[in-house]
Amino acid sequence: MPDKNILVQSIKNKIKKFVKDRDWEQYHSPKNLSMSIAIEAAELMEIFQWITEEQSFKLNKKQRLELEDEVADIAVYLLNLCNVLDIDLSAAISRKMIKNKKKYPVNLAKGKMHKYTFYEGKK
Ligand SMILES: [Mg+2]
Incomplete structure (x- = not known):
């Protein structure tokens, strides 16, 4: 379990530095971050819109990369929210x-x- 905590903390620190370097803390209220998580989740769902459940398991390479980007976007905003609210995820x-x-x-x-x-x- 300690290894997982170290990994999460390391990613949280990278996100904290990314935000601080850009002076974006002023925009990252819990309200804005929670909305951003939902928006990124919608972008994830958009990849699957209009395809069948079977097709959703067989994305092409381009779709797969888009999927991974959206999953990362959600995780980054979630960990950013954890930073702002001091949540031990x-x-x-x-x-x-x-x-x-x-x-x-x-x-x-x-x-x-x-x-x-x-x-x-x-x-
Ligand atoms: Mg996105």
């Missing part, structure tokens, strides 16, 4: 996965795609 993900395990017990949710509320009261 690794700890937040660990906490959320514990919650997800409780919301989606394997014995009830395996192979199913219901929202967690479907399983409430059945545990």
